Amino acid sequence: MCIATVYVDEAGRMERVMQDVISVESENYGILLTTILGEEKLLEGKIKDIDFLKHSVIVEKDTSNK
Structure with a gap:
């Protein structure tokens, strides 16, 4: 089973947002994002990196104006 930790990269600063x-x-x-317990979170941005060895996903925060 592959369980990951998700981080947001905002201007080079990494913040853990969900385990x-x-x-x-x-x-x-x-x-x-959905956790093993069913908790959900919607992040604005795009996937920057997925590292299966480190069990991590990095999301680059969307800084475009809507």
């Missing part, structure tokens, strides 16, 4: 993530889905308005 025990089992699902990462692309949605119209961002990235939907």
Whole structure:
């Protein structure tokens, strides 16, 4: 089983936003994360890096104006 920790990279600063993530889905308005316990969080941004060895996903924060 591959469980990941998700970080947001905002201008070079890394912030952990969710642990025990089992699902990462692309949605119209961002990235939907789901934990092993079913908790969900929607992040605005795009995937910058996935490292299966380190069990990490890095999301680059969307800084574009809407």
